Amino acid sequence: MPELPEVETVRLSLEKQIMGETIGEVRLNRADLRVPFPPRFATRLKGRTVEGIRRRAKYLLMDISGGGVWIAHLGMTGCFHVIPKGGRRPHGAHDHMELTFKSGKRLIFSDPRRFGLMALCPREELAAHPLFSHLGPEPLDPSFNAVYLAAQLKRRKTPIKVALMDQELVVGVGNIYASEVLFEASVPPQTPAHQATAHAKEIVQAIRKVLRAALRLGGSSLRDFYDAEGQSGYFQHEFKVYGRENQPCRRCKGRIARLVQGGRSSFYCPSCQK
DNA sequence: CCCACGACCTGCTGGC
């Protein structure tokens, strides 16, 4: 569910729903997700007001009163659900955190695979936090440009598809958008990164174009992505290659191919991408 | 340093 467009979609819906809310009860239904919840997590959230909701890479950052940041990562299957005051929702087997605001609104975090993560950090220590200190630039930030990308690609032998998913090179691009971006840039996914330096400009433009288009459509909903208000995204209908193995290329009518790189499926059009 | 690979989890799908 969660590459940059999906995380940003969740951020927007959380902003609409829980900005300014003050946290009452916090219930954890287990001790850990991918890593343990922070020590005294519930206590440290209780009584705090949500002052801001930001995103960095695929992390959601809730600024809470008192100077702290509540960090959340959705992993593969993590979901926030906001339930209006008095609203009902059957308890799910994977509801790991249930938070009630003083207004009566509730916020549920569910995550079947538990690849998600929660952390807490003082605001001024965020940049130095181990989760953040090694992250590359935001793809929609001016610092991510052809000169930067070419310099990064130059010293890597790994396939371009794998390089684009490396959060140290650029953040927010995951398995879906890496394939879509390379189709847009007409670059085959197997190309060694250092051989793609000449295409750095096209790749930067493709990343911007694809991510912006996905953002406009509320991200991509495969099986289970919804924003905090239960709204699905629509970009999955725009996929040119992702998940389309053996189907006709929308551009040339040739067959979309699949290969495995770094243990993940890559999709591409062998005749358009060369 | 770089890279490939497995591990972490659960659930769904498709083939036999």
Next chain:
DNA sequence: TGCCAGCAGGTCGTGG
């Protein structure tokens, strides 16, 4: 119908 292999949006640690 039932079972099992294979696959799924991400990251991290290990070992070569």
